[in-house]
């Protein structure tokens with residue numbers, strides 16, 4: 001579905017991504033792991049159009065999408081979740097979902113003059129969709145709560161919910177587990193699995209929590225020093241010599257995280 005070919009991203013003389021080549025299969029939940037500074041987030045940002053690559057190519061279903069801006073990718077169904085922006089934190093969770101850009105007529109001045117009835121109908125439909133998304137994510141009780149007042153884990157669920165307001169095909173999640181308690185992390189995991197199975201979403205997940213990766217991801221791709229080191233099931237990755245060496249180089253803390 002997504003093919004990344006020999007992508008480089010340099011910051012000055014520093015090669016954050018150094019010739020990464022990988023494929024993301026349609027319908028998969030692909031895990032992207034690697035020690036701190038391996039280049040995972042930078043590669044995500046290149047694929048998602050947030051950063052221009054220094055060189056290399058990214059295709060989606062055979063179409064060259066290298067360097068396309070995020071809003072163009074958004075319309076193609078490629079989404080990267082972002083933290084809820086500061087300016088949206090005083091809006092309710094439901095409103096945050098309803099804000100996701102779509103094809104609302106209300107956005108066009110012409111329609112605000114001539115299509116009031118239609119706008120009201122669309123608003124009702126949008127609200128119903130937002131409520132269905134909140135229900136799916138088991139956070140209906142937060143509908144009227146301000147996004148700035150919910151917990152970190154609940155925010156992650158809301159970010160995932162934003163991808164459900166449009167017809168996402170592939171969603172990139174960067175460290176959804178960071179700072180999230182185990183119960184909420186399980187809820188997030190359940191939502192990802194259901195979106196994958198029931199709605200055909202493809203996911204690419206950067207995560208340091210190996211239990212989370214183990215539960216959700218196959219295959220797992222391991223990066224180090226800007227390159228792809230290995231790909232396989234988590235068990236294969238854990239047994240891979242190069243992977244162990246890469247984690248060892250960053251100290252015991254990370255070796256433990258890989259579970260060796």
Ligand SMILES: Nc1ncnc2c1ncn2[C@@H]1O[C@H](COP(=O)(O)OP(=O)(O)OP(=O)(O)O)[C@@H](O)[C@H]1O
Nearest residue numbers: 011014015016034035036037038039040041042043
């Ligand atoms: N805008 C930038 N300018 C300069 N260096 C950068 C920039 N963005 C990232 N880097 C560097 O590129 C390297 C890769 O960073 P990146 O965030 O992609 O790694 P990562 O694998 O996602 O790490 P982590 O797991 O810690 O999030 C790091 O050494 C980082 O300091």
